[in-house]
Amino acid sequence: MNTSHKKVDVVDLLDHARVSRLHVSLIVWSFLVMVVDGFDLQAIGYVAPSLIKAWGLNRAAFGVAFSAGLVGMMIGATQGGTLGDRMGRKRTVLSGVLVFGVFTLVTAWVSGLTELVALRFLAGVGLGCAVPNTIALNTEYAPKRLRATMVTLMFLGYTIGAALGGAAAAFLIPRFGWSSVFVAGGVAPLVVAALCARFLPESVRFQILKGDLAAARSRLQAWFPQAGIARDTELVLHEEKRPGFSAGHLFKEKRAPFTILLWICFIANLVTLHFIANWLPTVIESTGVPLQRAVIVTSLFQVGGTVGGIIISRLLDRGSLLPLVGFFALAALMIASIGMFSRSETMLEVIVFAAGLFVVGTQFGLNALAGSSYPTFIRSTGVGWALGIGRIGSIMGPMVGGILIALKLPLQEIFLWGAMPMLVGCIASGMLLRLRQGAIRAGADLQVAAGSH
Known part of the structure; x- marks a missing residue:
């Protein structure tokens, strides 16, 4: 043979x-x-x-x-x-x-x-x-x-x-x-x-996990001719497909702590993101700033987010989750600072830009982390459930903002409360970092225990 x-x-x-x-x-x-x-x-x-x-x-x-x-x-x-x-x-x-x-x-x-x-x-x-x-x-x-x-x-x-x-x-x-x-x-x-x-x-x-080896081999031959893949080449994928309900596997084989902490990070970030995106123009206008100007200032939040997404992705590709912890912490600081500097248009623009950089940037980082932290047979399930559970935060964010404004709290207090979810995210991401470091020390499979880039 x-x-x-x-x-x-x-x-x-x-x-x-x-x-x-x-x-x-x-x-x-x-x-x-x-x-x-x-x-x-x-x-x-x-x-x-x-x-x-x-x-x-x-x-x-x-x-x-x-x-x-x-x-x-x-x-x-x-x-x-x-x-x-x-x-x-x-x-x-x-x-x-x-x-x-x-x-x-x-x-x-x-x-x-x-x-x-x-x-x-x-x-x-x-x-x-x-x-x-x-x-x-x-x-x-x-x-x-x-x-x-x-x-x-x-x-x-x-x-x-x-x-x-x-x-x-x-x-x-x-x-x-x-x-x-x-x-x-x-x-x-x-x-x-x-x-x-x-x-x-x-x-x-x-395709390989599903047994469609011919299609996978054909694609790899076309895309990676230097690999020398022939008709009799065996394609090896060191991942297994497990039977049972896909979402249930998010909590098996030591994945449960990672999955729960990841969901907390998604919820915390999206609460703040949608609180700011929905209520910032209204809150800024209440300080006497014209609505048109308030909308322009709010747009800086998304501009900053684009910059933040690029920065955090490059940092995460170095292999550490520490940048994610830092982004959560700095996001909390910037959100809290909005109420303190609302009277200065220049400072407000700078702080809103920075808030977007860290809040929206964190969301980009979480998306990438979710995608890289589960094995192939449950990767879409892992990302989908993180995004889906995170939508709880999307729905809560505008509601929380409405409650804070209805209470007629001072501007500084509104944004201090708005920063709290990011502190929760900071703690949860810090625990993810420790979880991953523990997995490395134990020599565990990072995709099972704590996620890996």
Whole structure:
């Protein structure tokens, strides 16, 4: 019997690969998925004033339309992550994009709040399905030294898409009415889905685990000709597929402490992120700053977040979770400082920019950490549940802000309370750091015990 045939360690091949057209193409198509995703999520916010006026609604009553999309995303992320580990990353991404594209397009013809809420919920489910699987797909192809960076570059499309939504709404609504925003937000995902069906690759790690060795071998031959992969080459993947409920494996084999702490970090960060994003313009305006100026100052929060995402991804790619702990701590300090310097426009702009750098930057870091911390057979599930549970924070953030403002607390106290979740995140991320260091000392599998870049 011939036993001399060649073996190729697929994880080692991917982890140490040079950046190639494969990686660039993957980032480009994933980036476009995130652009239409971010556009769609923010579209409701940009058309809300027009709909409230057209339908004669109370502003408070419209809040359910905002929440419907977030609840849909929470369900879509958790269930879509599990689907991705069963059906494949690419297929679930395409399904999610098609779902939110179709339901967003249909929203252009709604005539009342009930229909709007239902359609935003269904679109949110599609949005939730797409994000964790896109993160997982990029994680599974990224070289180890650039894993967090690639996930961040891909996810920047989400922020850019949200910003494009504002520009598109400003152009379209005065000329074509509010429905045109939903037409644009529905057609664009359908076009992106058609292109991704042709050009977005499936994860070869997933294909090997599912036994589709011929397809995986063909892709690896095309992308890594220098590896010398032939028809009789054995593809080795040092990961196993476990039977049973996918989400249950997030708590097995010593993963439970990591999973719980990661969820706490997601919730804590998203509480503060959505508290700031929703209430900062209103709070700043209450100090006497014109609303237009308050909106401009708030935009610096997202600009800072883009810079922060790039910084933290490069730091995390060095292999330590210490930057994540530092970002949480500095975020708490910057949020608390907003109320102290609200009377100085220059200082306020600097601090809001810095707050965005650390708060939004932390979210980029958490996305990358979730994607790199679970084995292939539950990677999408791990990312999806972290994002889905994190949506609890997204929903709580605006509610907490509303309560603090209703209590008529001084500005300094409002932002001191707003900083508290980041301190919780700092403690939780510090415990993650200790967990990972303990795993290293014990010589454990980091993907099982504490996550690894």
